[in-house]
Amino acid sequence: MDNTVVYSEVKLNDTKGGTAPGVKILRNSKSGTQLKCQSFSKLTLILGFAVLLLLMIVVGMSIEVVRLHKDHSYAGSTSQARQNVYNRTSSKHLDQTIPTNPPQHCGYCPKGWLLHKEMCYLLSSVLQNSTSAAASCSTTCSQLARAEDFETLAFLRKHMTTAFYWVGLNKTLNGSIWLWTGSTMLSRTHYFNNSNHFGKDCAMISKLLIYAESCNSTRGHICEKEASCGT
Structure with a gap:
């Protein structure tokens, strides 16, 4: 075998700003991609921070609105409670100072009359x-x-002499029932001291006795009426 070495010379035209024909120069785009990724990351971070800040503002405003509403409600309820206390106090004071229905005292009799049980x-x-x-x-x-x-x-007898006085008790026309003035029936069984009431249709009383007597007899009498009332 022949050990001859053959050399070949390849010349590349080094033209300014150009490349040899048929030769492609691959540009390294790695640094550009990194720059784009870094810019996107910064933008994402800024947007995230802005969203977080906005969320914090919204939450803070919501809390403040709730607090203001509670303060307003509390102030309103406190004011109402104070008003109620004031109204009750004022009403009580008015009730004590200006009675709406002053009590009446029914105990006034004309001169010369005697008062007993109104x-x-x-x-x-x-x-x-x-x-x-x-x-x-x-x-x-x-x-x-x-x-x-x-x-x-008993009250009337304290003011009597020994004479008899007519009272408002009379027998009915058929002579069977004794009625007081106003048609109230006599309820006491043993009211009279005499039992013979024939022809005796009226009643009279003294310090000691109660008698049925003829209405034509002449006696003293006792009148009654309600006591007058005043404040």
């Missing part, structure tokens, strides 16, 4: 029959007294 009584010693005695009472806007209960009877 009733006024007049004992007259003028001798009259029962009908005239009832008419005399009517002239003073009163009527012959009802004296059935023990307290009223």
